[in-house]
Amino acid sequence: MKVDYIVVGTGIAGISFCEQLKANNKSFVVFDNASQQSSTVAGGLYNPVVLKRFTSVWKSDEQLDLALPLYAKIESELNVKLDYKIPVYRKFASLEEQNDWFSASDKPLLSKWLSAKIIKNDNAAIDAPFGFGEVLETGRIDVKTMIEAYKSDLNSKNLLFEDAFEYDLIEETNNGIQYKNISAAQVVFAEGYGIKQNPFFKHLPLVPAKGELLIIHTPELQIDFVLKAGVFLIPLGDDTYIVGATYEWKDLTNNVSIKAKDELAAKLTKLISCPYKIVNQVAGIRPTVKDRRPLVGQHDKHKNLFVLNGLGTRGVMIGPYVAKQLYDFIENNKPLEKAIDIKRFEH
Numbered sequence: 001m002k003v004d005y006i007v008v009g010t011g012i013a014g015i016s017f018c019e020q021l022k023a024n025n026k027s028f029v030v031f032d033n034a035s036q037q038s039s040t041v042a043g044g045l046y047n048p049v050v051l052k053r054f055t056s057v058w059k060s061d062e063q064l065d066l067a068l069p070l071y072a073k074i075e076s077e078l079n080v081k082l083d084y085k086i087p088v089y090r091k092f093a094s095l096e097e098q099n100d101w102f103s104a105s106d107k108p109l110l111s112k113w114l115s116a117k118i119i120k121n122d123n124a125a126i127d128a129p130f131g132f133g134e135v136l137e138t139g140r141i142d143v144k145t146m147i148e149a150y151k152s153d154l155n156s157k158n159l160l161f162e163d164a165f166e167y168d169l170i171e172e173t174n175n176g177i178q179y180k181n182i183s184a185a186q187v188v189f190a191e192g193y194g195i196k197q198n199p200f201f202k203h204l205p206l207v208p209a210k211g212e213l214l215i216i217h218t219p220e221l222q223i224d225f226v227l228k229a230g231v232f233l234i235p236l237g238d239d240t241y242i243v244g245a246t247y248e249w250k251d252l253t254n255n256v257s258i259k260a261k262d263e264l265a266a267k268l269t270k271l272i273s274c275p276y277k278i279v280n281q282v283a284g285i286r287p288t289v290k291d292r293r294p295l296v297g298q299h300d301k302h303k304n305l306f307v308l309n310g311l312g313t314r315g316v317m318i319g320p321y322v323a324k325q326l327y328d329f330i331e332n333n334k335p336l337e338k339a340i341d342i343k344r345f346e347h
């Protein structure tokens, strides 16, 4: 079998890269061993504003301009609903925070995303005496549905190997790479935290951050916006909500923990007064990076091996953006942005 690319990983990064390949008529096969589940469990929010500090996310315009059309394309190709437009309400903790919001909403970069109107709370189940600020142009991508549909489509075309990619079986040839019976011009590794097993890229400073979420059922809450107040509350429909997320740097398994459940339940109890039932709990490892920028680029010796990683806490927005940069770098000789190029860690 002869292909242009082998892609390792069917998370947000791998799928974003496959979409570049499809758009440019490149042939490819994909490997995924289901060892990581950051993308599968992700809340899926896209939100151009950092709600802790009321600043704009790095390259948010550029990222949204690429990400939303890409998800729309997958929706129509695979006949699934992925993009749920929904506003994000930031709960104010004080009058001072309201004022900070007002001044932020006046700034040129932020005015299109921060509504200057303070929304009063009229929901008896929520404790929010200072009201909310609304972020515009936000939404949720149903990443789990996307991955399931994408894998099933790849499977139907015999393009998916649900196996571990075995690094020591790579042979370098004059035309690229030989891996088992597959000849490929290039290999793109989009393995999330799995990068730590990859002898070619494990030296990169990825700092894994485990995150857990609760799925709750609460008929009395009745909100149709994402609520950010310490935790996120994301409506999924049918009185079901995602509550999250936690950050943990020591336990790096995909197992759910009582500690995370208790932490999220405690935050939730402070925020809402209606009864709720926990119906599920999930965990995954976010591939975050020391300097909070993605890890993209070419191996310095093995020139046919590339990495697409470090999507951190905002994979939904950043994945399509960095996938395009990597594609243009490999195929069109366009230099990578310095901020994302792995060369920044070479001395």
Ligand SMILES: Cc1cc2nc3c(=O)[nH]c(=O)nc-3n(C[C@H](O)[C@H](O)[C@H](O)COP(=O)(O)OP(=O)(O)OC[C@H]3O[C@@H](n4cnc5c(N)ncnc54)[C@H](O)[C@@H]3O)c2cc1C
Pocket (backbone or CB within 6 Å): 008, 009, 010, 011, 012, 013, 014, 031, 032, 033, 034, 035, 036, 037, 038, 039, 040, 041, 042, 043, 044, 045, 046, 163, 164, 165, 166, 190, 191, 192, 193, 194, 195, 197, 210, 211, 212, 213, 244, 245, 246, 283, 284, 285, 286, 287, 308, 309, 310, 311, 312, 313, 314, 315, 316, 317
């Ligand atoms: C609890 C939680 C909530 C989150 N919420 C949000 C959110 O609301 N919005 C947002 O934008 N981001 C969110 N994120 C972050 C987002 O999930 C990540 O940025 C994103 O999932 C990273 O995608 P990835 O494709 O790089 O990695 P992954 O999703 O980890 O995918 C890597 C894939 O590679 C495969 N793989 C690895 N090694 C091998 C190998 N050797 N052989 C074969 N396959 C291999 C793995 O099985 C996996 O499928 C959240 C993360 C967590 C954990």
